[in-house]
Amino acid sequence: xxxxxxxxxxxxxxxxxxxxxxxxxxxxxxxxxxxxxxxxxxxxxxxxxxxxxxxxxxxxxxxxxxxxxxxxxxxxxxxxxxxxxxxxxxxxxxxxxxxxxxxxxxxxxxxxxxxxxxxxxxxxxxxxxxxxxxxxxxxxxxxxxxxxxxxxxxxxxxxxxxxxxxxxxxxxxxxxxxxxxxxxxxxxxxxxxxxxxxxxxxxxxxxxxxxxxxxxxxxxxxxxxxxxxxxxxxxxxxxxxxxx
Numbered sequence: 528x529x530x531x532x533x534x535x536x537x538x539x540x541x542x543x544x545x546x547x548x549x550x551x552x553x554x555x556x557x558x559x560x561x562x563x564x565x566x567x568x569x570x571x572x573x574x575x576x577x578x579x580x581x582x583x584x585x586x587x588x589x590x591x592x593x594x595x596x597x598x599x600x601x602x603x604x605x606x607x608x609x610x611x612x613x614x615x616x617x618x619x620x621x622x623x624x625x626x627x628x629x630x631x632x633x634x635x636x637x638x639x640x641x642x643x644x645x646x647x648x649x650x651x652x653x654x655x656x657x658x659x660x661x662x663x664x665x666x667x668x669x670x671x672x673x674x675x676x677x678x679x680x681x682x683x684x685x686x687x688x689x690x691x692x693x694x695x696x697x698x699x700x701x702x703x704x705x706x707x708x709x710x711x712x713x714x715x716x717x718x719x720x721x722x723x724x725x726x727x728x729x730x731x732x733x734x735x736x737x738x739x740x741x742x743x744x745x746x747x748x749x750x751x752x753x754x755x756x757x758x759x760x761x762x763x764x765x766x767x768x769x770x771x
Contacts, residue, residue: 535739536582543737545569545579546588546601550733553604554639557624562596588739590685599686600627603634603729609690616642616659628692629672633722634729636660650693651700658694660722662730670694670718673701675709677758678749694718714759720752 536542548568552560562580566573577596583589590600599606604624611626613635626632632645642661649656658666675691682688695701701715727748731737742761749759 536579536586537588537738541569541571542579542583543735545576546583547733547735547737549589549598549601550604550638553601553606553624554733555622557604557622559598559601559604559606586739587682587685600689603627603631603638603725603732605631605689609686610647610693612646614644614646616644616661627689629694629718630692630721630725630728631689633660633666633725634732637662637726637729638732640730645694647694649696649700651695651704654696656694656696658718662726665722666718668717668719669697671698671701671715672718672721673705673713673715674758675713678760679762716754720754724748724752724754 537546545565548565549560552558552564560568562573562576565580566576569576571579580589580591580598581595584591584595588601589598590602591597592599597606603626605627606625608625609627611629611632613624613626613632615622624635626635626645626647629645629647632643632647635641636643640662642659642664645656645658645660645666647656647658648654656670658670660666672692672694676683676688680688695704695715698715705713705715728745742763746761749755749761
């Protein structure tokens with residue numbers, strides 16, 4: 528759920544490489560690389576790596592911890608539990624990932640081109656949900672996802688936002704939970720719509736030539752799925768160097 532309030536560090540080869548190294552470590556091992564590991568991989572001083580991580584975080588391409596020296600999230604991956612566990616469905620693949628939210632969990636499948644099982648619980652009834660999904664396999668139609676706050680507020684506290692983008696057994700359960708805990712707030716969307724959005728939003732994350740998408744491109748992805756209006760309106764961002 529990147530947004531665009533800062534210059535684009537993926538316009539440089541160093542920024543693209545560091546971002547890719549982080550995503551590849553998550554994809555391969557289910558964990559974030561350490562600052563020391565990134566310094567060794569890039570043959571760069573730790574201070575330089577830390578500064579570039581900060582640039583990637585400022586551009587909303589990574590999320591760092593409070594000290595700024597370790598990766599908390601690299602969408603769609605998370606470095607610690609956030610309510611979703613994503614497991615490959617293929618035999619012999621014992622990798623596991625933490626999904627930052629329902630949207631990111633589908634995004635892991637999209638980024639890896641992999642059929643997965645997403646495990647979580649319904650916030651209303653605490654029922655266990657074990658959801659198969661893949662690049663060509665949508666989740667069951669009765670499931671829904673609740674977004675807690677409008678798009679302009681997502682990055683006010685992105686970890687809190689992601690933690691609250693939860694999957695529910697049904698629209699009824701999402702509506703009842705909202706009435707009890709956050710009346711009049713948020714939006715409830717079909718899980719199939721969120722899965723479809725994740726396919727286009729995250730499919731290129733492991734592309735070595737990935738560039739931060741423009742705000743206009745990502746807004747179009749939302750609009751095409753009927754996620755329009757003020758709630759879904761991304762904040763404006765800077766022009767990329769190649770937009771001129």
